Amino acid sequence: MSDHRGSFYARDRDWHPPAYTPDYKTSVLRAPKQALLSLDNTISEMTGPVFGHDMLGPRDDDLITNWSKTGDAIGQRIVVHGRVLDENGRGLPGVLLEVWQANAGGRYRHHKETYHAALDPNFGGCGRCITAADGSYRFRTVKPGAYPWPNRVNDWRPAHIHFSVFGHAFAQRLVTQMYFEGDPMIWQCPIVGTIPDKRGVEQLIAALDRRNTTHMDALAYEFDIVLRGRRATLFENRMEGT
Known part of the structure; x- marks a missing residue:
């Protein structure tokens, strides 16, 4: 097994969206004005918080x-x-996942929400679990439902669930979105584009x-999440590592 204190693989910039993406309108003002830099791992990035199951409530997942008032x-x-x-294909235990989403009508429970679809009084739209x-x-x-957003004329977000993933170190913190198989709106979304x-x-x-x-209750969707892996440690008798 590789040393759990090893540094992480560098992020592949060709795999991720470029910092400046004009079709995603709100990214323009956030885009860095100078070239991006790749820095070595720091001690704080190679070590991180440890989450325990005792921090979860009984219905957080x-x-x-978990928001039920009348049903x-x-x-x-x-x-x-x-x-x-x-990145080496190893399962990561004890990872905290926080999720949030719009309700079935495409509306978030948020005080700045501008979409006028109805709120569901029994749906808070957030939860969490630990691997x-x-x-x-x-x-x-x-x-979740799709919803319109003021990016360009007639832009809509496809149905999605947000994930915030806390790995074993700062470099493994990931915020991402999950979409649903068969949704044609995925390929029309400027963010996805x-x-x-x-x-x-x-x-x-x-x-x-x-x-x-779940029989007579729920369909299932499978979604694997890959966090950055650690580089293998070299040993004198095994130069290939691990």
């Missing part, structure tokens, strides 16, 4: 019921599951998983 959330019930892996020993995770929710490689987009699309549906 069930968005259908369950309205919408198509789904289970989202998968594994959190590093098991093999890096697996699972939560239950409703499928900033990703230079089609294979990168496909890694953001959860596959419908009929093997793990």
